[in-house]
Amino acid sequence: MTLLLLLCAGCGSRGVRAHVEEPFPAKLSQWRLFTGEPATLTPNAGVVPYDLNTPLFSDYATKYRFVWMPAGTSATYNGDDAFDFPVGTIFSKTFAFRDADRGGKQRIIETRLLVHAKSGWVGVPYVWNAAQTEATLEVDADPVKVNWVHPSGTRYTIDYMIPNTNQCKGCHDKSKVMVPLGPKARNLNKDYSYADGRANQLAYWTKVGYLKGAPPPQDAPRLAAWDDPASSTLDARARAYLEMNCGHCHNPQGPANTTGLYLTAAQADPMRLGLCKVPVSAGQGSGDLLFDVVQGKPEESILVHRMESTTPKIMMPELGRTMVHREGVELIRQWIASMQGGCAPAKQAGSM
């Protein structure tokens, strides 16, 4: 028995367990992504933490991201889109808040896995217990009441919504195929402080064998960090923010492609970005405003109106937040306020 274990030292008994088809494990621990105390999120061998230049807003949750690929496999670099990741790849994203009821101690709410199964990418959501010892697979989890405290001391109470597995597909959708959203070159192209030192993520993934074909980081695209004014222009930061909070649906192959409003960072057509664009199906979401973006006038722009709402059917994004991202709204307001020009007035109702 001991001989077998020695022969199998790098595999099997203690390493991450890949699952590439249903049924998926009922417990997060069965994946063995983390070692030691579960709530410490200490990555197991081969589990690499990563971060994004600009993330999606999720009610101010702290998000811990990790990637793992089966031994001997790697992703193939792509300059525009998510890399071509091998079957067996596991992305995990763990959402946590500073618990107001426990003096700001971290409380983990959920871990979402995005797994490259044999049949394609699959979302597998796990909900953590109050004791923080285990997380259980729930295809349709109930909302969780979270009392959390901001570093400034302000307390918030939210009904935190955990997406069901259909709702994963609601955003992770390119032409009806489920895809990863975050791990693109432009979003990964940044430094991370690993246990063994600080390094650029594209370079590090290449070094540990997880990425093949990547150019030197200075030659790879880089998305702006939305919240770092020193790093980029206002326009670049706003475009990065819109791409990561809206562009997953609002692109020609995304679930909101019926609107004709396309908000990826590379979108060059001002009308597609919403400038003087009449809404298509916003309905009450338009707030009686006429255009998605009015140059110089954030208060007349439907984009801002919907970002500031928390009413279902008015708020944008439709899913993924219950709070208003005040800092994000402020960025987009500044961006619109800085635009020159204006919209030719459309005639009001009843002009037919």
Place this chain on the structure above:
Amino acid sequence: MTRRHIALLATALSFAIWTSCAKKESGLAAGPEFQKEFQTALITAKPGAVIELPEGQLEVDRPLSLTVDNVTIRGKGIDKTVLKFKNQKEGAAGMLVTSNGFTIEDLAFEDTKGDALKINGAKDVTIRRVRTEWTGGPSDKNGSYGIYPVQCTNVLIEESVAIGAADAGIYVGQSSNIIVRKSRAEKNVAGIEIENSKFADVYENKSTGNTGGILVFNLPDLPVKGGGHTRVFNNEVYANNTPNFGAKGSMVAKVPTGTGVIVLATNHVEVFKNTIKDNNTSNVSVISYFTTGNPMNDATYDPFPEAIYVHDNTISGGGTDPAGAYAEQLAPKIGKPMPAIMFDGIVNPKKLTAAKRLPDDLRICIQNNGDASFMNYDAGGNFKHLSKDLGAYNCSLAPLEAVNLPAPPPTAGGPGGGN
């Protein structure tokens, strides 16, 4: 145990087994767990599944969604299985379906916060005996669309009901191969709307009490353009005089209260054998996109309605309370009632023949509508050359072909199934 006890026990056991089996075969049960069980069933369904819903007033507070192909959802009746969304706290639709081969029948959606039933990018969609309703009547707080297939192919909507939508009750957008029939639309802004879609048959419907009865629109700036080939026939479109409650600035908010059938910029539309009456702005209206007053920045868009054939309709009444910027300007000039059939007179100057008219196959043709009055109100010339003369429109066009859908999947009898 005595023999009698054993017999009683056996009877009790078999009764218990029988009722629990019967419960399984009849699908989900009403009760506090209904929503979670329904959504779980939608998530875990395998292609070909039939999800049976119980009779009852069934509360739902999160959006339902389906991504599995070839699933049928079947209730116990359009007024018997009612999904109630008054307390909806998340999501922009009551139910969102993105998979193919979808059938839904015999149930209702009430008071969703946003759209009621949205089907996005699906092939082979059958909606039968489904009601979407906002029970408080017309309000700008109601959701925009009731029955809402968009970017779909092969769509059948029949025997369904849409009430109270703040945009359109039955709305088919950016789709192709569509039949909307034997349905009822009331108290919506737009009763039935076909927008940027190709090959649609809209027939034997009743559209009344809306702001506008039946809309056939083709708009710019949408990913799918070039809508056309729509037949509107054998419908009853009457008394659509509910004041417009659409979101300000939206396209539908521009539809004048009292509009019967309106064709906007779409090509190849045949409006025939309808009963269109008592719509207090106009019973039939044909307009170009210019008349909406919206700017046009889309170089690939054709704003002119062409090959429009309005014939053999029974038209009467209405025109007595015209609304909308154009009608309000015209009424003092021409008096009331407004003419039954209104055309904005704007044609594509690049397509006119030497005789200064549209080629035969692109004309606006208006024939055999009894003594329904007509006006070309010269919107492009600021109403200078008003004309009531139908002479130039006394033509016919080749009838459009019927829409053919692949045979819809058979249902096991009517409501309740045939299990």
